[in-house]
Amino acid sequence: MNEVRVRFAPSPTGFFHIGSARTALFNWLYARHTGGTFVLRIEDTDKERNTEEALQVLLDGMRWLGLDWDEGPEKDGAFGPYFQSERGTVYQEYLDKLREQDRVYEKDGAIWFKLEGERYTAYDERLKKEIEKVKAEPIVIEDAVRGRVERAEEKDFVIFRANGEPVFHFVNVVDDISMGITHVIRGEDHLSNTSKHCELFKAFGHPYPVFAHIPLILKSSGPGKMSKRDEGALIEDYAKRMFLPEAVRNYLCLLGWSPKDDREVIPINEIIELFDLPGINKGNARFDEKKLSFVNTEYVRAMPLETFTWMARPILNEQGLVSEDFDETRLQAILAICQPKVQSFEDLPGFVSYFFKDDFAYDEKAARKVMKKGDPLKRIEEFKAGLASLESWDSASLDALVAALVETHGASLGEFIQPARLAVSGTNRGPGFNELILTLGQAAVLKRFDRFLETMAQETPTD
């Protein structure tokens, strides 16, 4: 049985960092690609934070991204418990194994792991003092992403703090062994720690798992990796901003991995099929919100109208634009002409608000641009008269009407359409003109024309 078992082992800090999310994603992809098992293990040895709440942020983030785990919190398996805070006896057991081999000692109340090799003292430039070092055999790993990496540990290290709590390096390795983890996919920031971990694997007489150290996500500008304070660093923010989780996930896949065939917007099942460890890039990737937005827009445009409407309703409701019982057919009709134009759900309320309220404001810039050309008020009067007598409310009739207006009054199409758009929507951008007028309905359009004439007459007195 060499079934793949991977794990994502976050510590609940109260936020879900985009880098962690990408690590989780790659583990998940690999598990799904290989038909293996994806374990979610919570490294909650630090009890300072509000763990329950912090845990929920994490679990919510995982669920939002669609990264379902096979074993872990709320999903017990044969290798539990999946919270490190509940694995004390396991850690004691493994500590005893090291004791039996005389690989540990106490110093300053803490328990240290003893490296094997010749000991000597040397001046440490960083600690500014003489310390004991060990000439240990170099650890060599065959990293699935980076190839052969060799590094030697040179100092004993703490595995249990003076307060009795086990340290990360120790629990990480013990859990990976006791949970049967076969592949360790994690950020490159752990590459240097790997020699510590391998020392422990060796001491336990356990073969190394396959390591795959993935590149880091760097700030979109400036030096260093993405930190939680950077714009766009937190998964929960994308949820709040109503990004589509599939889009965020798709974008994250593209940071450090590619399908090699120039495709970018790809269904997740195809990514799962193509994903593999050697295909992961070695170099760090810079986060780019513009590209993320692009991917998001692609997903927004591609949604079935029913789904789009279903998602839009609560958003519009929250903005006070539509009521709970707003007619579904009507809502769908409005959204049908907006979906191809709007960029994101975040922009949607602003994009469609005038459909739901009559007292919208006229965008100043748009108004200035429209009002200075020709005689817009006169055109609206003419348009109004034409519309009032329009017999049939359809696109063809509207086309005919506008053509007739152009003909009779000797003004260009734009001179009718631009003020009309401004009059009914308060802006100079939006859905196609005919669709806009037709969807609003004859009564609303006429009413809005009147309001426009009144308002503009006041603001731009003509002698």
Next chain:
RNA sequence: GUCCCGUUCGUCUAGCCAGGCCUAGGACACCGGGUUUUCAUCCCGGCAACAGGGGUUCGAAUCCCCUACGGGACGCCA
């Protein structure tokens, strides 16, 4: 400071392992043009990169070495 890892357009990347098909491809962004009754879409075009230097070779983005730069790790944090 020591150690580890990396380096192709502004950004994400393809190509590198198995050197010639690369006058280096795609995408985002940006800039122009066209279509459009506005905006958007769409279409066309443009900008723009193999970090530098040495080798190896008939031939190097691809292999080797050095330098530079970037990132990471050196905690009784994870």
